[in-house]
Amino acid sequence: MDEIITLGIDIGSTASKCILMKNGKEIFGEEVVFIGAGTEGPMTAFDNVCKNAGISRSDIAFTVATGYGRNTFEMADDQISELSCHARGGVFLFPNVKTIIDIGGQDAKVLKIGSNGKMSNFLMNDKCAAGTGRFLEVMSRVLNIPIDDFAKMSLASSSKIDISSTCTVFAETEVISYLAKAVKREDILAAVHRSIASRVGNLARRAGVEEDCVLTGGVAHDKGIVHALEEYLHIPVHTNRYCQLNGAIGAALYGYSLYARENGLEVR
Amino acid sequence: MTANAQINELTAQYYDRAWHAHENGELVGWVTSNFPQEIIQTMDLCVVYPENHSATLAARGDDRQCCMEAEAEGFSNDICSYAKVNFGYIEKMDEISLKIPLPDYLLCCSNICHQLMKWYQYLARRYSIPMILIDIPYNTEYDTDETRLEYIRTQFWEAIGELEKITGKKFDETRFSEVMKISSQVGNMWNRISDILAMEDAPYRGTDLFNYMGLVVCQRGKETTLQALTQLYNELKSKTPRSSGVRKKPHRILYEGICCWPAMTKLALSFSMQKMNMVGAIYTNAYGIEYSTFDDMLRAYTYVPNAVSIERATDMRRNELDKKNCDGMLIHMSRTCKIWSGIMYEMKHQLETTANIPIVTFDGDQADGQCFSEAQYDTRLQGFRELMDGMMEDRIE
Numbered sequence: 001m002d003e004i005i006t007l008g009i010d011i012g013s014t015a016s017k018c019i020l021m022k023n024g025k026e027i028f029g030e031e032v033v034f035i036g037a038g039t040e041g042p043m044t045a046f047d048n049v050c051k052n053a054g055i056s057r058s059d060i061a062f063t064v065a066t067g068y069g070r071n072t073f074e075m076a077d078d079q080i081s082e083l084s085c086h087a088r089g090g091v092f093l094f095p096n097v098k099t100i101i102d103i104g105g106q107d108a109k110v111l112k113i114g115s116n117g118k119m120s121n122f123l124m125n126d127k128c129a130a131g132t133g134r135f136l137e138v139m140s141r142v143l144n145i146p147i148d149d150f151a152k153m154s155l156a157s158s159s160k161i162d163i164s165s166t167c168t169v170f171a172e173t174e175v176i177s178y179l180a181k182a183v184k185r186e187d188i189l190a191a192v193h194r195s196i197a198s199r200v201g202n203l204a205r206r207a208g209v210e211e212d213c214v215l216t217g218g219v220a221h222d223k224g225i226v227h228a229l230e231e232y233l234h235i236p237v238h239t240n241r242y243c244q245l246n247g248a249i250g251a252a253l254y255g256y257s258l259y260a261r262e263n264g265l266e267v268r
Numbered sequence: 269m270t271a272n273a274q275i276n277e278l279t280a281q282y283y284d285r286a287w288h289a290h291e292n293g294e295l296v297g298w299v300t301s302n303f304p305q306e307i308i309q310t311m312d313l314c315v316v317y318p319e320n321h322s323a324t325l326a327a328r329g330d331d332r333q334c335c336m337e338a339e340a341e342g343f344s345n346d347i348c349s350y351a352k353v354n355f356g357y358i359e360k361m362d363e364i365s366l367k368i369p370l371p372d373y374l375l376c377c378s379n380i381c382h383q384l385m386k387w388y389q390y391l392a393r394r395y396s397i398p399m400i401l402i403d404i405p406y407n408t409e410y411d412t413d414e415t416r417l418e419y420i421r422t423q424f425w426e427a428i429g430e431l432e433k434i435t436g437k438k439f440d441e442t443r444f445s446e447v448m449k450i451s452s453q454v455g456n457m458w459n460r461i462s463d464i465l466a467m468e469d470a471p472y473r474g475t476d477l478f479n480y481m482g483l484v485v486c487q488r489g490k491e492t493t494l495q496a497l498t499q500l501y502n503e504l505k506s507k508t509p510r511s512s513g514v515r516k517k518p519h520r521i522l523y524e525g526i527c528c529w530p531a532m533t534k535l536a537l538s539f540s541m542q543k544m545n546m547v548g549a550i551y552t553n554a555y556g557i558e559y560s561t562f563d564d565m566l567r568a569y570t571y572v573p574n575a576v577s578i579e580r581a582t583d584m585r586r587n588e589l590d591k592k593n594c595d596g597m598l599i600h601m602s603r604t605c606k607i608w609s610g611i612m613y614e615m616k617h618q619l620e621t622t623a624n625i626p627i628v629t630f631d632g633d634q635a636d637g638q639c640f641s642e643a644q645y646d647t648r649l650q651g652f653r654e655l656m657d658g659m660m661e662d663r664i665e
Contacts, residue, residue: 068643083651107644118658121620122651124644126601126631206613 004259005055006062008251009042010082011069014105014133015218016041018049019248020060024256029053030245036105037069046075062259064251068106078258085250087111087119090214092249093240098210101200101229101237102246103219105133108200110207123207129168131199133219138168139192142175143185147222150189154224157190171195189224197228204233214238216246271500275483278492286369289314295435298371298391301485302380302554302572303402306451306565307428309489310444311437315375316368317486322353324482326529326635330364335636349604349636351387358394373397373434375427379404379572381607398434400427404570406607410580412570420566448565451489452558457497458484459556464504465547466592469517471507474546475536478527484555516543519656522589523549525600525608528630530637531645538646542653548592550585574608581611582618589623595656598649599629603639626655 003022010017013036020029031049035041042065050057057075065076066085073079082104090100091113100111107124108131114120125131129138140147161183165171171192178188196219204213213235219225220243229237242249260266269277289296297315299308308315325331331349334356339345343355357364376388376399385401392399402423409416428439465474480500487493521539523546528535539546550573559565570576573584589597599616601609616627630648633639 068647071646081647081650081654083647084654107647119651119655121626121655122628124648 004061004256004265005059006064006252006255006259007046007049007060008085008248008253008255009046009063009065009067009073009076010085010245010247010251011042011065011067011073012036012082012105012247013068014137015244016045016069017067017245017248018045019245019252020049020053020055021249021252021256024253024260027242027249027252029055030242030248032244037067037072042069042073043075062255062262064255064258066247066251077255080251080254082247083109083111083122084119085247085254086216087113087122087250088253089242089246089248089250090216091117092253093242093246094212094214094238096212097214097238099204099207099213100246101204101213101215103131103133103196103200103215103217103225105218108132108203110200110204110209112207112210121207123203125199125203128166130166130171131196131203133217135168135171135196136192136219136222138172139175139189142172143179143188145185145189150193151223151225153186154189154193155227157184157186159184159187161187161191163191163195166199190228193222193224193228194232196225197232201229201232209233209235211235212238214240216240216243218244220244271496271503274492274496274499275480278483278487278496282486283316283368285314286316289369295372296369297373297375297435298388299375300377300380300384300388302569303375303377304424304565304569305488306444306447307424307431307439308375309447309451311428311431311435311439313431313435313437316371318354318368319350320482320485321357321366321368322350322635323527323529324366325353325357325364326637327532328366329530329637330366331530331635331637333360333363335638345636346604348381348383348387349633349639351383352604353635354387355390358391371395371397373431374399375431376400377402377404377569379407379569380575381605382406383607398430400430400434402427407570407572407576407580410577412567416570417563417566420570421563424566447489448559448562450491450494451565452560454484454488454490454494454497455555455557455559457494457501459553459558461497461501461504462548462552462556463591464501465545468593470520470545470547472504473536473540474523474549475532475539477546477549477552478532481552481555488555488557518543518545519595519653519660520545520547520593522547522585522592522594522597523551523600524585524597524612526551526602526605526634528600528602528632528640529635531632531640531642534642534645538649542649544596544653544656546598547594548588550588553584553588574605574611578611578614578618582615585615585619586622589619589625594625595660596625596652597623597627598652599627601629601631603631603633604636605634626652626659628652628655 008019018031033041033045065073070079112121220239294314299315334353337356338352
């Protein structure tokens with residue numbers, strides 16, 4: 001086989017993400033299934049990405065699992081923490097990255113990248129849903145607005161209000177009270193975004209935020225968050241269409257390195 | 269008899285004495301973990317340590333029932349979980365298998381934290397029993413000055429006078445000198461046991477220190493403790509290095525903060541799985557108290573690692589990192605121990621500026637397992653190991 005195909009799978013709390021790579025360089029398959037650890041999501045994502053790329057399981061040289069479900073995915077040859085995988089994926093997508101902010105379904109993390117292109121430090125949120133994707137899901141339900149519409153509405157906000165509660169449940173109460181006062185939903189959404197940005201931004205500041213700064217995770221598709229983070233940190237925050245697949249990309253890259261090491265290959 | 273068998277026997281005898289105290293005409297005292305135990309040993313008092321008991325209940329999985337009971341009684345879930353478990357225990361002691369007898373008097377020293385005072389005041393009021401307090405406020409000085417020492421010295425002798433009245437036992441100064449000497453020797457032996465871990469190939473798992481520490485907490489001033497620890501030291505020194513013949517040496521880590529007792533087995537297993545050895549723990553070091561004079565002893569009780577000036581506290585950690593040649597530092601942010609966890613953000617920041625090693629935190633609690641998330645811990649620990657792997661590879665390259 002001329003090409004070494006590796007698969008990275010990131011099994012999170014709310015979604016299962018797969019990436020196929022050739023020779024640790026070229027992405028040629030991707031899949032996101034919106035159910036995560038403990039469901040059939042990981043296997044569905046795995047099968048779909050192979051099917052769509054026209055390959056069989058036996059074509060895959062090495063599979064690395066990451067994310068909260070990494071330890072229980074039977075198709076994996078190895079597992080690596082999502083911290084290292086997000087760092088590796090981030091450097092692949094943004095070679096000059098120094099700070100990666102990842103907002104996942106149930107946690108938020110900030111990764112510092114050293115001059116050698118490797119993770120040099122990380123910080124994670126404490127045991128609390130504030131500043132995570134779950135917070136946005138709760139707000140989506142309360143406001144009855146699909147998450148996909150958040151950015152457009154939030155960026156149309158004309159009046160600044162604040163959500164002061166750190167706790168997701170209390171923040172929900174605040175949002176309900178704003179709705180009861182007929183505050184515009186655009187303004188409430190912008191406040192929700194600022195709330196997350198301040199929470200995650202503080203984590204980044206504690207870690208020592210440096211440019212280039214990148215936002216990954218499914219939440220990065222929400223331009224309202226990106227805008228709020230840029231305002232809070234006073235630096236540009238970069239994203240990429242693969243932001244949600246960043247961990248899986250890192251896993252696929254590790255898969256290539258591990259396969260090369262096991263087989264005595266020179267990394268091309 | 270092996271050192272472990274000796275330690276188990278001493279522990280059994282210790283609790284046996286407490287359970288038969290009244291039959292033998294003795295009173296039972298409850299005492300805080302860093303109360304000057306020299307007083308207790310000199311007067312041969314019968315005491316038990318509720319903090320130690322709460323830790324043991326948490327390690328056995330009884331923490332949840334006790335915490336829920338305490339909260340139902342009206343205590344905030346934010347208070348120290350050692351206290352919470354204790355409050356739950358006294359409410360439900362019939363349902364808890366590992367018991368300690370209830371107190372006739374209380375000995376409280378505030379050198380490790382001030383919530384202890386409220387905990388013990390509650391007990392004093394509930395059981396209408398006397399409480400003796402030695403107040404050692406948070407030490408904001410790097411070196412304890414004479415004013416602070418005089419404040420403690422005065423209380424020390426007052427406490428002895430009160431105890432003589434309560435227990436009917438006498439304080440003998442000659443015996444006091446002997447106890448001080450033994451206590452310091454025990455502190456020295458404890459430090460020597462810990463320092464074995466400084467060896468390149470540590471011959472034992474550092475998490476074992478958590479198992480041994482009950483003896484130095486509860487029986488530090490006894491000849492029998494010195495004998496058991498001396499034997500333990502000799503046994504450990506003669507053991508084959510754990511990583512002997514292993515190609516990849518385990519990462520050497522310093523553990524900071526109180527033990528996360530509800531997940532203690534999990535911690536030990538996960539260190540092993542992630543190829544780490546805990547070669548030092550600031551928590552266990554707290555009982556390696558060495559001194560030569562009376563004033564030195566008092567001073568030692570003002571240098572508790574979680575209640576000293578940030579400068580001295582940071583130097584304690586820096587010295588331990590250097591001495592044990594650590595590859596990383598793992599910090600337990602104990603949710604209900606505000607006094608210890610509160611200083612960690614700044615201390616971590618200060619250590620990171622000088623120590624070129626990863627320093628990672630995880631959330632948990634000393635005795636309330638509801639504050640510990642296994643999946644979140646696993647991710648942090650694995651990320652911590654991967655950071656150390658990366659740094660090791662860089663050093664080799």
